[in-house]
Amino acid sequence: MPNLPNNARVQTIHKVQNGAFLQSLRQIPHFEYADEVELLIGRYGDTPQLVQAVVDDKLLPKDHACRYWADAMNVAYVDPFASVITEEAVGKIPVEIARKIKALGLYVVDGVLTVAIATPSDADLVRRLSQIAQMPVSPVFALPREIEDAIAVHYCTEKGLEESLGELERSTLFEKPEMAGDKLALLAEDTALIQVLDEIIYFAMRERATDIHVEAQETQCRIRFRIDGNLREILSYSRKLHRAFLTRIKILSNLNIAESRFPQDGRFSMQVGSQLANFRVSTMPASHGEKAAIRILAMAGKKTMFTLDKMVISQTILQPFKRLVQNPSGIIFVTGPTGSGKTTTLYAALNEINTPDRNISTIEDPVEIQMAGVTQTQVNSNIDLKFSTVLRSLMRQDPDVILVGEIRDLETAKIATEAALTGHIVFATLHTNTAPQAIIRLLEIGVESYMVAPSIIGVLSQRLAARICDVCKETYFPSRETLQRYFQDEGLTDVPFFRGRGCAACRNTGYKGRVAFHELVLITEEIRTLISQGRSVQEISQAAAKVGYKPLRYDGLKKVLLGLTTIEEIEQNTSFEWAT
Numbered sequence: 001m002p003n004l005p006n007n008a009r010v011q012t013i014h015k016v017q018n019g020a021f022l023q024s025l026r027q028i029p030h031f032e033y034a035d036e037v038e039l040l041i042g043r044y045g046d047t048p049q050l051v052q053a054v055v056d057d058k059l060l061p062k063d064h065a066c067r068y069w070a071d072a073m074n075v076a077y078v079d080p081f082a083s084v085i086t087e088e089a090v091g092k093i094p095v096e097i098a099r100k101i102k103a104l105g106l107y108v109v110d111g112v113l114t115v116a117i118a119t120p121s122d123a124d125l126v127r128r129l130s131q132i133a134q135m136p137v138s139p140v141f142a143l144p145r146e147i148e149d150a151i152a153v154h155y156c157t158e159k160g161l162e163e164s165l166g167e168l169e170r171s172t173l174f175e176k177p178e179m180a181g182d183k184l185a186l187l188a189e190d191t192a193l194i195q196v197l198d199e200i201i202y203f204a205m206r207e208r209a210t211d212i213h214v215e216a217q218e219t220q221c222r223i224r225f226r227i228d229g230n231l232r233e234i235l236s237y238s239r240k241l242h243r244a245f246l247t248r249i250k251i252l253s254n255l256n257i258a259e260s261r262f263p264q265d266g267r268f269s270m271q272v273g274s275q276l277a278n279f280r281v282s283t284m285p286a287s288h289g290e291k292a293a294i295r296i297l298a299m300a301g302k303k304t305m306f307t308l309d310k311m312v313i314s315q316t317i318l319q320p321f322k323r324l325v326q327n328p329s330g331i332i333f334v335t336g337p338t339g340s341g342k343t344t345t346l347y348a349a350l351n352e353i354n355t356p357d358r359n360i361s362t363i364e365d366p367v368e369i370q371m372a373g374v375t376q377t378q379v380n381s382n383i384d385l386k387f388s389t390v391l392r393s394l395m396r397q398d399p400d401v402i403l404v405g406e407i408r409d410l411e412t413a414k415i416a417t418e419a420a421l422t423g424h425i426v427f428a429t430l431h432t433n434t435a436p437q438a439i440i441r442l443l444e445i446g447v448e449s450y451m452v453a454p455s456i457i458g459v460l461s462q463r464l465a466a467r468i469c470d471v472c473k474e475t476y477f478p479s480r481e482t483l484q485r486y487f488q489d490e491g492l493t494d495v496p497f498f499r500g501r502g503c504a505a506c507r508n509t510g511y512k513g514r515v516a517f518h519e520l521v522l523i524t525e526e527i528r529t530l531i532s533q534g535r536s537v538q539e540i541s542q543a544a545a546k547v548g549y550k551p552l553r554y555d556g557l558k559k560v561l562l563g564l565t566t567i568e569e570i571e572q573n574t575s576f577e578w579a580t
């Protein structure tokens with residue numbers, strides 16, 4: 001349930017008093033900018049532009065400035081990019097009106113619509129909104145710029161996009177797709193084209209997509225989104241727009257627009273509200289024309305819009321993992337393919353031990369989540385700032401806990417194991433399919449077994465499966481063969497399973513959101529001996545099983561029985577192990 005302003009019902013909204021605002025700022029200990037604020041009041045008076053200016057001039061952090069301003073009006077402040085926003089609430093205000101008066105419906109609770117506006121003290125406006133929505137309205141304050149961007153994101157629809165694309169296709173501008181680079185660059189600067197691409201990105205963010213694929217096919221082109229781990233076709237468009245789209249994406253990411261025969265990699269950022277959203281771009285030549293894949297990285301410090309549903313970790317994994325994290329030294333690995341939520345898990349682990357008496361440092365590529373009290377450093381290949389370079393310097397920073405985003409090379413692996421052996425706790429990720437394989441991977445990279453054996457203390461492997469949509473969830477009884485095949489050991493008969501029927505909330509896919517499943521290897525003395533003897537993955541797995549290790553799919557099937565996901569999803573996300 002969203003946090004309702006506690007004065008939502010009986011609300012006496014004060015007309016804005018910038019005097020009250022300034023007065024409360026003066027009471028902040030060590031606040032040095034009262035004179036500057038006074039100057040701004042002279043310029044902007046009693047308007048929300050005043051707060052925007054205070055934030056822009058960095059006189060006060062955004063959340064603080066907005067809260068003091070809202071307090072001066074006796075309303076609540078809501079950051080639209082950190083708030084729950086329901087489709088129902090958005091739909092209460094038609095898009096033209098929302099854009100015109102800059103108002104965004106956030107949520108409906110007990111028949112009252114909470115609306116973010118820049119001037120909640122405007123009683124006439126609130127009354128009009130209430131008539132439009134045909135229900136009582138509780139206004140909250142948000143910055144005008146953030147409301148505008150949130151409107152752009154939340155009113156983006158497939159239909160609207162199709163219309164914008166249709167208009168572009170009818171334009172004569174794009175008639176000759178085989179043109180030279182400089183002409184193409186001009187085309188890619190076309191306002192309508194830029195806007196459509198922005199809309200596609202907003203729409204992807206709204207749909208919680210992790211990747212956008214822009215690709216040419218023989219007769220037409222298409223845009224696909226990866227949502228909850230599965231690719232879905234979202235839009236198709238005419239081939240004549242394709243090169244202009246690709247060029248625009250390349251310009252955004254600082255790539256060479258004249259080069260289409262070689263793959264290229266780049267990045268770009270986009271201002272969304274007060275946040276910077278980051279994207280990683282890869283282009284690749286293909287038989288029907290270049291393809292672009294855009295990975296949507298989390299907004300720094302604000303994962304809310306992209307957040308996975310709260311991780312539901314099985315108790316049999318969670319309890320030992322929590323104990324592991326409290327160890328004073330050793331390496332803990334989290335493994336899994338790209339996009340399996342390793343960073344989320346690592347940060348959850350760091351959060352457990354993030355106390356003022358520990359020096360925690362991270363090396364990441366890129367920094368995806370900002371965490372207070374932690375020193376975060378981003379590697380930078382442009383200036384040759386590598387994992388190993390940062391890690392070596394970090395060792396001279398008197399660290400207690402180190403998070404290494406990814407171990408890929410021998411140098412980083414060596415320093416990390418040494419750190420673990422000299423009284424530090426090290427968290428790191430590795431790309432392996434199973435937890436036991438991580439141990440072997442370190443040996444393969446070239447770390448000596450006498451270093452690996454004593455340094456590792458545990459490996460957690462993780463996957464994500466699409467979660468069954470809560471809205472259209474239904475029970476069914478699987479066939480005998482299915483039960484036999486997956487649950488023969490448990491002797492299950494007649495247990496109900498769950499699936500999503502498909503509804504508007506889940507785009508008829510039956511899935512919405514994701515759920516993680518895990519396997520955990522705790523390193524015992526027996527396993528240490530096996531490692532130093534250079535034994536196989538199988539032998540290590542067997543030894544791990546003696547202290548409770550169960551392979552990934554076991555935890556996955558547990559989540560099937562809990563009604564969180566389906567057998568199909570588990571099978572799809574553990575296919576590698578399936579074969580063995």
Ligand SMILES: [Zn+2]
Pocket residue numbers: 469470471472473500501502503504505506507508510511
């Ligand atoms: Zn559904």
